[in-house]
Amino acid sequence: MEPGIEELRKNYGKFDDRKLIRIASEEASGLRPEALELVKTIIKERGLSEQITKAIDVQLDKITEAQLLEYSELLRRLPCPVCNGVFDKLNATITATVISFIVMTSYRKKVKIACPQCLDKQNNDAMIKSALLGWWGFPWGIIRTPQALIFNNKRKKLNHLDGPNDLFKSFVLGRVGRIEASRKNPSELEDIINYIR
Incomplete structure (x- = not known):
């Protein structure tokens, strides 16, 4: 059973910036859509670079x-x-x-x-x-x-x-x-x- 959005938010909220950046820049293609949006939201909330959210999009697009x-x-x-x-x-x-x-x-x-x-x-x-x-x-x-x-x-x-x-x-x-x-x-x-x- 997949974890719900609130459970994901709690888990992603515990991650330090470095781990969140690694997930966003290396593992985005393996996340389900609602988890991707949640990661993007947390990145924006923490004031991390906009390049990181672009990294998510790049992994999902055909190069x-x-x-x-x-x-x-x-x-x-x-x-x-x-x-x-x-x-x-x-x-x-x-x-x-x-x-x-x-x-x-x-x-x-x-x-x-x-x-x-x-x-x-x-x-x-x-x-x-x-x-x-x-x-x-x-x-x-x-x-x-x-x-x-x-x-x-x-x-x-x-x-x-x-x-x-x-x-x-x-x-x-x-x-x-x-x-x-x-x-x-x-x-x-x-x-x-x-x-x-």
Whole structure:
């Protein structure tokens, strides 16, 4: 049974501003309509930024390619989270790393956002680590290590595209609410790329 409006108001009223902003900017698409209106009302009552209510609306609307590129460019113009460089636009990659020890093999993939040179370095580091530490597990180390080496090498080719690559667009699409809520606050935009969840 779903909680009524008064129960929701009581619950949302207990949340601090930070939690309410997170719900509005990240989870709005999962709320039912009356809960959305209640969150908007509480945000206005607390005098929080109008950008936060826009973040709710953005999550509920269909994002056009032009809007996606606009949100992507907001993040791509930020300083690189690795080297703090501002000369190249940011992009995204996935690194694959294999570490093995006799019967245990760990195969991990991680999303990284940085400038193209730093992304190349992260892919190279993952390849070196896998090449040195991946082979030593039987049977998966021998299988996964070449997979990781090939995967990282392929990902490097996508690090230097002029526009945002598909991975970066996907990253942005999943965070349009947070980006809209933080549009006028560069440090909050930097947090989006620094602390990938």
